[in-house]
Amino acid sequence: MGPQGVGKGTQAAKLAEHFGIPTISTGDIFRFNIKNKTELGLEALKYIDKGELVPDELTNKIVEDRLAKDDVKNGWILDGYPRNASQVVALDAMLERLGTPLDAVVALDADHDVLMERMKKRAEIEGRSDDTPEAIAKRLETYAKETAPLLDTYKQRGLLREIDGVGEIDAIQANIVKALEA
Template identity: 45%
Template sequence: MRLILVGPPGAGKGTQAIRLVEKYGIPQLSTGDMLRAAVAAQTPVGLKAKEVMDSGGLVSDEIVVGIIRDRIAEDDAKNGFILDGFPRTVAQAEALDEMLEAGSYKVDAVVELRVDQTKLVDRIVKRAEDAKAAGEPVRKDDDPIVFKQRLEAYNRDTAVVVPYYEKTGLLHVIDGMQSIEEVAGSIDSVLQGLDERV
């Protein structure tokens, strides 16, 4: 099972990915984590990435795709994986397709957690206010200004991959405003349908 989770920050991708990892026994691959791991392991791609990051640049698609290629070749990803935070652009989506085809694999489904972004911002603001009221530190991600910037970056960059996958017929839209349990049930229904097709 090779899945891609798409959705804005705060939509619940991380929560659902943890559950899917346990259910299917496949790893969740986060590009940020993989980049750090490749840099720490000093792999050829990791060294390239470190050089770019140290100079304050953005890691190129070529480097990110190389890191994904190395990671999905590892034993724990042989039966599948969940991609979170990749692909972020249509160029990355096309590179992923080519890479998987070379190994006779394909993406099985793209699950988009679609949310009302206005309500999402309200939810984050409330979470920050509740933390302050309880005398707890506010998570950096929950700072409304930081969160709105992350949301803008998602809408500008990553949201463009949704129409790409819609055209391929792989996209499954889930209402991310439901409860965690309801979202999980909706995802399970989509994946069960895939299992029945195989």
């Protein structure tokens, strides 16, 4: 977990490789569907282009469907989910139905200016339609309001591992692995 631009996707991919498990990125699933102009993608694009989040009902369905696949039996990494209290409740119910525990929650953090600069660079490199300055500001505001409070939920459950998201990518990964293996 963490605000947009903190490196969740980068670290999730590195951790997936390290542990030999898949990453489940709601953003990647939506971008795949947008690129391929599927019904889901076109519906999601209506929200994403305005800097809004895709509605919970749609997001919850794709996450549960993905968590039910065979390749996640030995573990998985969620990237970008849950992002609000409603999704925490939905995830808890999914995991109970699937008989899959949640072992840890990694929270990456970085200064607001660092996040803005990273996303500006990402927009230039990747040409993502959802990385306009206005959309970025709106997503960071939504994160602070809706997602950041979830960290307390996971902290109370003893699952939270807080990691500084600034520095060399490999050093950040090493800190995450160390926290997960502790």
